[in-house]
Amino acid sequence: MYRKKLDHKISRRKFLATTTTTGAVLAVGASGFSNITHAADKTVKIGFLAPLTGPVSAWGKPGLDGCQIWAEHVNAAGGVKVGDDNYKIEFVAYDNEYDPGKARTGAAKLIKEDDVKFIMMLGGDTWPGVQPLAEKEGMLVSTLLPSDLTPDTKTLIAPCEVHPIYNVTGVEWLAENQPDAKRVVICAQDDALGTPSVATYLAAFEAAGMELVEEPLFFDPATTDFAPVMTKLLASKPDVLCLDTCYADYVHPLCEQAFQQDFKGTIISCTADFYPKIIDKTSKEFMEGFIFQFPDFDDPALNDERVNFANPNEFYAEYAQRYGAAEWSAVSWEYASIMDIWSDAAAAAGSVEPADVLKAMKASGLVKHAFGDAGWWGEELFGIDNAVVGNWPVVVIEDGKAVIKEYRSIPDWWAKHKDLMIKHFTALGQMWNQRA
């Protein structure tokens, strides 16, 4: 693989680190990295098909920004070596406004007119609009939402975030470290992201021997006042409050409400974007021990050997400097990390053609996932092995700072408890063959 080829000369990470710093200096004079000519002689276009305006744009726009940084770094380093050629990466974005019809138009444009070799999508509502075209054109497409996967989606991969499966790692860690915390409540927004996540948490709690003391509480995605939600959740005096995969717009007010309504137990959540701001709104003490799944990218612990994402700390610094730390989110690095996996596969395949790249991806069996080496998986939940799972970090807030406590293995959990997961997925109608 191409990274290995690089390894014996100079580690890619170190190389990029130096280019980043020199680049940053150069960037003052030049308008950007892309202007710096290099040995690369060809360009490969990658489609970015996600909402860039409208209410869902928070899931698209920061990702595109991250990809631009990624492309500049890679191009500055000479591009991606495929066969004998060095390819520069160029992203072509199309704003699908989270509308399936516009997504189809965008996919048509990206494929037929821009000649892209790979399309990254947010997925969700927009994927079914693209699916027939992608299938017909054999276009390789990635999604951040693995619930898009079915046996029919042969060219769709979920190579970064296998939401919500990784949430089991946090629960497992919690059970091991706080054996007394038994009584759990859970709430989630009532949408395509919330429900499968609830199923996952239910399975994880059951596996850990924890007891759900209230039915899961679903609230409408348009909710702005979370006091009633929290009042209801806390009415049964739980030890553990699970926020499921709530968007940041919900996590913040939920935590704030939990704080104000005197919750004393542990909070577990999929995300905790901008947790320092939550601490501002609550207190350091209150947020101590908050468990979630997304590490800070300026966390030095990410420089761990097992982590495959290149220069997370520098990447974050660059991002924060350009777009502001407030724009950072998980999607900022996730799309970029998918590009890492893609370029590995393209290098291995010696081709940028979608079919070849997909074949190479699947052939290796081992994927250099952002948080460690991982494998293809998903048959039992999604009907197809097109999702990548491996280790996932468990992050805990300690003294006001998110700390990676452990990288836990999802496949290990799955091997022990998959029946529970299938049971809860089935109960909430989330199995691929239950979805319409």
Add this chain to the structure above:
Amino acid sequence: MLLEVKEIHVHYSKVAALKGVSIEVPSGGIVTIIGANGAGKSTMLRALSGLAPVSAGEIWFDGERIDGRPPEKIVARGIAQAPEGRRIFPDLTVEENLRTGAFLRSDKPEIEHDLDSVFGHFPRLKERRTQWAKTLSGGEQQMVAIGRALMSKPRLLLLDEPSMGLAPVLFQEIAAIVIEIVKGGVPVILVEQNAELALGLAKYAYVLETGRVSLEGAAEDLRENEHVRKAYLGG
């Protein structure tokens, strides 16, 4: 002349409502404008108050040109109108209705005085001063409309069809008050369909037919006029 209207034209979208009308109003007494429905009588008053756009011609009031000015500026100059259909504010009390008439005034003691004098004219309104105006009878509503117009301390009062929908007895009552108002020094332009009544009250009269003045003259002369008798006084 207090008011001089020179050859004004008014159009509603494409339909011409007034086609070159001229009238003059001296600084005392009642001038009446009579005519059939749709002849342009109300449009005339609306034009005077700035509610209808004057597309040609001029309106002069007390030496000042007022056509094209917004209604509030015209009220400020001293022209008040009790419009057709009374148009009182149903969800305001009687007193609040009357006080809106004094909207542009800031002479507080004077306003209180004028309010008392309106109540003097219309003792029935005094009894009902805190009642919602929508609960009043038709005649009482007409009183509110006239009282409200008086509250602006007008120098010219425009009355549009005050008899409409009122039993003759009630109108007699209102007519008596109008005479009182004129005696108090405020000239009145009275627009009426009921030509009999109007010509009985007024000094001078204009007959409006399809947007034009077809006849004008002293009210008593017009009462004798053949055409007027035939067209407006039932033979």
Add this chain to the structure above:
Amino acid sequence: MPNRKTNLSSWALGTALVAGLIVLPHLLSFSQREIAVLLIINVLLVASYRLMTLTGEWSLGHVVIMGVGAYASALFSKSLGVPVPLSMLLGAGTAAGLAAILSFPLFRMKGFYFLIGSFAAGEVIRLIWKYFTNPFGGAKGLKLIPSFPDINLGFADISFFEPENYYYLCLVVVGLSLFILYRIEASRIGLTFHAIHWQDKLAEAVSVDTFRYRTLAFVLASFFAGLSGTLYAHYIGTVNPTRFDVEEMVYVLIWAIVGGTATFCGPILGVVVLTIINEIILRALGLDTVRPMIYGGILIASVLFLPDGLESLGPKLKRLFAGKRPSGQLEETT
């Protein structure tokens, strides 16, 4: 009389328009053909909306009705195996049928209340889609909706997956629908709709059953809105509740009002012009993030400077070229 002349020129114009529409896909890029398909579907939607407004009632539930057609046709074809062309008719019929039922509570209201009532009814339908995962698929909606079957002509296989072919299919369906809508408007039914709009009491008094005619307008409009929904569903292959929410409805309102509602062509003009501006011109300028702002500015400018809609632009231009003053003043009115 200038009648013959206008007849001739309108014939020429019509022929040119039809010819233009037929060659259009060949002048467009692939993705623009995709846009053209969606546009022509929206043309039917907005034209059916105009029929609804003829009786003077403005609905905020029209897009949901479109969705009813889309969902119904998708379910008929996907779950019950009804052949797609038939399921499309059934879908449109379902939309019409639902409108007939809804007319009982809704036509107790008029004007602004009807506007709001139709919004509430639409929201309830959308909630039903969301909460009954079986059969509506919940918040994610339905996907893998069967597409329109390919036609084998022996010498050629016509795949309606291709935007160009689907464009022609839509052109035929929408063209026919527009013809019917136009005929309705030009017939006595249209006269009666207008009569109800301007003076419903008077219409009642001369034996027009206004409730029945309002219902008729609602049902007919819903049929064609539903039909546009089925065209959408079997092309895009997926429907979900968000696709038919009030924001989409606002776009239909915008198309109709910016285009102008006095004539049959106004709303169609609105959707065509605004779609071209938003989907082609603004995108081509690469203004992704600020696109909504510019679009908003265009909306404001259009209602401020063209209060009678884009349709009023035609006569204005004509007058300009004829060298006449924009509005004859006094001599016309005496």
Add this chain to the structure above:
Amino acid sequence: MGRVLAKVIATMSELLLQTMINAVYAASYMSLIAVGLVLIFGVMGVINFAHGELYMAGAYTVVGLYSFMALPFFAAVVAGMVFVGILGLLMEYALFRPLRDNPLGGLIASIGFLLILQTAAVLGFGVRMAHIKPPTQAKFHLMEGVVLTEQRLYVIMAAVGLLSALYVFLRKTKIGWAMRACAQDKEAAALQGISLNQISRIAMFIGAALAGVAGALTAPLVSPTPYMGHSVIVTAFIIIIVGGIGQLEGAVIAAILYAFVHTFVTTFYNGVLADIVGLVLMLLVLILKPTGLFGAKERA
């Protein structure tokens, strides 16, 4: 046994009380928004679709002045109120006045303005949520397990204070009468020398400023996003319909009714059902009494 029962009852009453407090808060900010919307509709006759975005603008004023520029919180709130009020004046002057005889045009223009405000917020602050450190974390324990935070108390106090002031203003001042007069009969009001332009300006300023202050005060509680207006506008519409369009008191009462129903259903059943109940409430009102619960009787 008895002690267990007593404990259950205590827990239940805690829950009930806490829920009441939650409902009072919800009613407060909703009525601030709904009353502004009603005021604008009453005087100018336009449905201001951008009202939710005015609320958003109020919230972002606090983001800018308090979070970024470190102004005192209440200074930022007042600035937000004034700034959004000025936005309202701008809308009145540039959009609603030229479109006075064209209510549908006013509606479309307000949608255009909504898109502009949203995009401006995205350009200025990004698509992600903004964060505001709350000025106070103080809270009052009304009893065991029943909490009212100071921040929420501000909102409640602002609603009570501003709406009472508005009530007094409308009932007791000349401008207030004039405003009500305009809402009832614009032409007759003009004949009293009331300038429709002036009254429209005042109504638009007050209406927008109320939305702005609601946004500014709740900003630390909701984490503003450029699209936050969307979720409040639908609720606001439901409220003004239940209350009777153009009825200020109706809007307040309907906001309270809606907030209590929604909050209690959320707490004792779930949030999804609460939305359905809200919509069904609106449909019922529309069918049974289309002029709203507190609207005038339909004139025969």
Add this chain to the structure above:
Amino acid sequence: MTQPILEVRDLSRHFGGLVAVDKLNFSVQLGTIHGLIGPNGAGKTTTFNVISGFYAPTSGQVIYKGDDVSGMKTSALADIGLIRTFQGTTLFKEFTVIDNVRVGCHHMAKASFFSRITGLDRHIESAATAKAEETLEFFALSEFKDELAANLPHGHQRALGMAVALAADPQIILLDEPFTGMNPEETRHMMKLAHDVRDHGVTVMLVEHDMQAIMGLCERITVMNFGALLTEGTPDEVRSNPAVIEAYLGSAGDAA
């Protein structure tokens, strides 16, 4: 006496606590011109609205041609020949004159939806247009046929209002304050039209508050006051009835 074409039996209509019409009884004979008068607020218009189906009666019956039609919809009543007009100039002002009357012909121009949009209704439509033209002729409005109704002089608009009603094939036509806002000349013209309509075989009933205007026109007059029947009789009987004078002029003496 023949069977009356229209009969009102113990008719009441309440609005909340307000009793607008109180146990009213009267009947209209076929082929007559019948007046319903009374001072303002006497309940004439409400009675009229109940008869024409705009309001349902609170109690009592409306008998038309022997059948109880109380509570029937206006359009259904119009279908069986009971047609009303409106106060003032209620017209389709945005339509041409001929289109106004064509809408009036709604009843006679029934056709299926299919034939409407395919144009197979042409013969029905041409019959309707012919009838509309004939009606315009009758009211001497033919020359304005293609004008917008809004552009007609006021008097002609009122005549057009009657034309629209007459096109709807009435057996009885209810005129709502047909003389309000007319000058004496126009009133005379209108009275002639009413006579012509009656001579056409249509029973005419009219509501007026101006007693003078209909004295010369009606064969019988029903007088209402405070929602109830005051008296009924020939114009002369009514004119000389002291109760009527009292109702109209308050206590008779001080009016003049």
